[in-house]
Amino acid sequence: WPCATGHCGGSLLCNGLGGTPPATLAEITLGNEQDFYDVSLVDGYNLAISITTIKGDLNMMCPVGLQVRSHDNKRVVACESACFAFNLPSSVTGSFGSLRLVNPQHTLGFSRGLS
Known part of the structure; x- marks a missing residue:
């Protein structure tokens, strides 16, 4: 798998684990009462991501x-x-x-x- 960053140890699937840092993360949590989304740079970053609403x-x-x-x-x-x-x-x-x-x-x- 030819990724320079954010790879999963040579595999396409990360099996629930995050990619190898540095990697930009888009996190979406769907719950019963509330849903959350955010962009995390806690492990560094390698891509520009934005989450936005539409009208x-x-x-x-x-x-x-x-x-x-x-x-x-x-x-x-x-x-x-x-x-x-x-x-x-x-x-x-x-x-x-x-x-x-x-x-x-x-x-x-x-x-x-x-x-």
């Missing part, structure tokens, strides 16, 4: 072919990924549902595209 309903921006509609069909309640909606063989569904089968080069290219 309005993100589901309204979902392309028609990816929309999941309410039982009465009056509103969009979720937005599927293209891989799931169109059952694409290159997705991480079905036989590709295990992260061990994900090509690390695809993940690396995706993360580079985000920066």
Whole structure:
């Protein structure tokens, strides 16, 4: 696994442990009464991350072919990924549902595209 920082000892999965510092962490805790989110730099940092709210309903921006509609069909309640909606063989569904089968080069290219 070709990560210079934040790696999991050469593995794609960290098995519940954080990546090797320095690594920027986005932490999300979902609870019964309250949900929390934060960005932690306690172990150093290696990426710029921001968590922000949006105005309005993100589901309204979902392309028609990816929309999941309410039982009465009056509103969009979720937005599927293209891989799931169109059952694409290159997705991480079905036989590709295990992260061990994900090509690390695809993940690396995706993360580079985000920066």
